[in-house]
Amino acid sequence: xxKQLITIATEIRKGIVETVYRKQxxxxxxxxxxxxxxxALYFHEMKVDPKNPGWEERDRFILSKGHSGIAQYVTLAxxxxxxxxELLTFDDLGTRLQAHPDMTKLPCLDFSTGSLGQGLSAGxxxxxxxxxxxxxxxxxxxxxxxxxxxxxxxxxxxxxxKYNLDNLIGILxxxxxxxxxxxxxxxxxxxxxxVRRAPEQRALEKWQGFGWQTFEVDGHNFNxxxxxxxxxxxxxxxxxxxIIAHTVKGKGVSFMxxxxxxxxxxxxxKEYEQAxxxxxxxxxxxxxxxxxxxxxxxKPS
Amino acid sequence: xxxxxxxxxxxxSVFGKKLAEITQSxxxxxxxxGDLGNSTRLATIEKEVPEAFYQMGIAEQNMICVxxxxxxxxxxxxxxxxxxxxxxxxxxxxxxxxxxTMANVKLCGAYSGLLTSNTGKTHHSxxxxxxxxxxPNMTVIAPGxxxxxxxxxxxxxxxxxxxYIRLTRAEDIPNFTTDQSxxxxxxxxxxxxxxxxxxxxxxMTYQVIKAVKILKNKGLSLYVLHLPxxxxxxxxxxxxxxxxxxxxxxxxxxxxRGGLGSIVAELLSEExxxxxxxxxxxxxxxxxxxxxxxLDKHGLTPEKISGRIISKVYN
Ligand SMILES: Cc1ncc(C[n+]2csc(CCOP(=O)(O)OP(=O)(O)O)c2C)c(N)n1
Ligand SMILES: [Mg+2]
Numbered sequence: 001x002x003k004q005l006i007t008i009a010t011e012i013r014k015g016i017v018e019t020v021y022r023k024q025x026x027x028x029x030x031x032x033x034x035x036x037x038x039x040a041l042y043f044h045e046m047k048v049d050p051k052n053p054g055w056e057e058r059d060r061f062i063l064s065k066g067h068s069g070i071a072q073y074v075t076l077a078x079x080x081x082x083x084x085x086e087l088l089t090f091d092d093l094g095t096r097l098q099a100h101p102d103m104t105k106l107p108c109l110d111f112s113t114g115s116l117g118q119g120l121s122a123g124x125x126x127x128x129x130x131x132x133x134x135x136x137x138x139x140x141x142x143x144x145x146x147x148x149x150x151x152x153x154x155x156x157x158x159x160x161x162k163y164n165l166d167n168l169i170g171i172l173x174x175x176x177x178x179x180x181x182x183x184x185x186x187x188x189x190x191x192x193x194x195v196r197r198a199p200e201q202r203a204l205e206k207w208q209g210f211g212w213q214t215f216e217v218d219g220h221n222f223n224x225x226x227x228x229x230x231x232x233x234x235x236x237x238x239x240x241x242x243i244i245a246h247t248v249k250g251k252g253v254s255f256m257x258x259x260x261x262x263x264x265x266x267x268x269x270k271e272y273e274q275a276x277x278x279x280x281x282x283x284x285x286x287x288x289x290x291x292x293x294x295x296x297x298x299k300p301s
Numbered sequence: 302x303x304x305x306x307x308x309x310x311x312x313x314s315v316f317g318k319k320l321a322e323i324t325q326s327x328x329x330x331x332x333x334x335g336d337l338g339n340s341t342r343l344a345t346i347e348k349e350v351p352e353a354f355y356q357m358g359i360a361e362q363n364m365i366c367v368x369x370x371x372x373x374x375x376x377x378x379x380x381x382x383x384x385x386x387x388x389x390x391x392x393x394x395x396x397x398x399x400x401x402t403m404a405n406v407k408l409c410g411a412y413s414g415l416l417t418s419n420t421g422k423t424h425h426s427x428x429x430x431x432x433x434x435x436x437p438n439m440t441v442i443a444p445g446x447x448x449x450x451x452x453x454x455x456x457x458x459x460x461x462x463x464x465y466i467r468l469t470r471a472e473d474i475p476n477f478t479t480d481q482s483x484x485x486x487x488x489x490x491x492x493x494x495x496x497x498x499x500x501x502x503x504x505m506t507y508q509v510i511k512a513v514k515i516l517k518n519k520g521l522s523l524y525v526l527h528l529p530x531x532x533x534x535x536x537x538x539x540x541x542x543x544x545x546x547x548x549x550x551x552x553x554x555x556x557x558r559g560g561l562g563s564i565v566a567e568l569l570s571e572e573x574x575x576x577x578x579x580x581x582x583x584x585x586x587x588x589x590x591x592x593x594x595x596l597d598k599h600g601l602t603p604e605k606i607s608g609r610i611i612s613k614v615y616n
Binding site: 025066091092093094095098099100102105112113114115116117146147149150151178179180181182183261 | 334336337338339340344347356358359360362363385386390418419420421422423424588589590591594595598
């Protein structure tokens, strides 16, 4: 049965909010920002098999901004890697679902992250290994814009280009916020002084300047995401690929959107109910739109 | 002798307030943040003394060398991040640009040990005492409560040279020290009994104070030495503790290798050979969990600490 990506992504967002609310711990802003990207990858683009997570030919995925692990866990559960009930063990002593992805605990994770800036380098290693071993899999790495302040990102960028890694596809979750970041000028400031920034400017020029092939998309628009992912996969031109995805931190829940405080904060009862209402109404409005026939087909898994 | 227990004060909020005071009164003091100011409370400086606050972003290695450059021109930078990223992520930069140049930089490792607000092993810092005491020019401080943090920060400000301060995120520690001043390198005897010496540092001293209550009820006479400075170490106080008692235990929120336990064992093996039993994290990686369950898992609750001591003494 083919499902709609927007529906899946909204269900994943509900799972994220639900888990963080129930456990009263974890991150929200970054996970909600990256949800559509994860949905596009796991439910459309990547060659993976939940029944055979160790399959050698599978595409590899690294969530370099590991603090968004909960988004990946909900995505994996929805995809059928493990039962959704396990989500409620998130962050508990002994859980496989550590706050930051841990491949030694959860075998369907291709790599462990949590200390920012390291995942893209691991992706370079996987892509080099694939070429050397004549394997056709692709390696996908999601990085944050705040994370891109780490010098190591740019060390990886350089090597990927040197070794012509056109089997390496990066996605930049460009949401304009990090954990704390910088204050903005008074003109830009809102009345309550809560506006802060992750000032990643000229991302496109930077990645191009380092010799990567770039794509620029709205990271919440599946048509754009899917077409960029497809070109990134099919352009066998020796260039590593970077999809610059403009996103909204906290996407889908109005009062979390673009608010740096929601980087990691647990919702109160009231906030939880409002968040779920908003997500449910996205589901409803999408269902009515669906009747008007504006759908995006998903490959059956 | 019993320790007086005062009110509970958050170490990180005292850290932010004290550093805001220092930067307010001395414009040569500046602060550098690794995008964690709202967690570590370095944000207090951005709010109260904005001209003394530099946001360096998520780029710890760069931040360390920027601080070294500032110090070489006469500023006194205080650099703050989570202990694990501040030390491990930047170790070569720390060695070459800070320690080898004897830069007057104050390194503030927040969220040290296991208690990092449930973020797991990538965020735990269980080796920073080892890494930092290894450096020849480094001074290493791990205050036990908020009051001592305030006093230690004043001493750091007045000291010329690199200092690492190890801070805890735990917010349930009452003040058990009362001193207004802090002498770098000096230990504090909290109990002067004769059966068992317990040597502790940082966040674990309060757990030991609670363990002592349990142990006294079992009829043991305890000697408790709190070491808020790990380098230079108070050798005399350690030797005295060993001489006065029959057993020496160390307790730390750190690996038993390379930390307080190693320092004490190395010293005593040369100066006054004694069996030293090290209580701390064993040779394994930690994981997620609530504060209480993590301390329990690694044997660092008052119950587990006292249990370990009792089983050794009455074996
Ligand atoms: C090396 C390192 N430094 C600091 C942190 C703490 N930290 C976790 S998330 C975060 C902000 C990340 O911002 P960004 O990459 O933009 O992610 P997003 O906005 O998607 O949450 C920080 C500073 C870390 N995990 N690793
Ligand atoms: Mg961001």
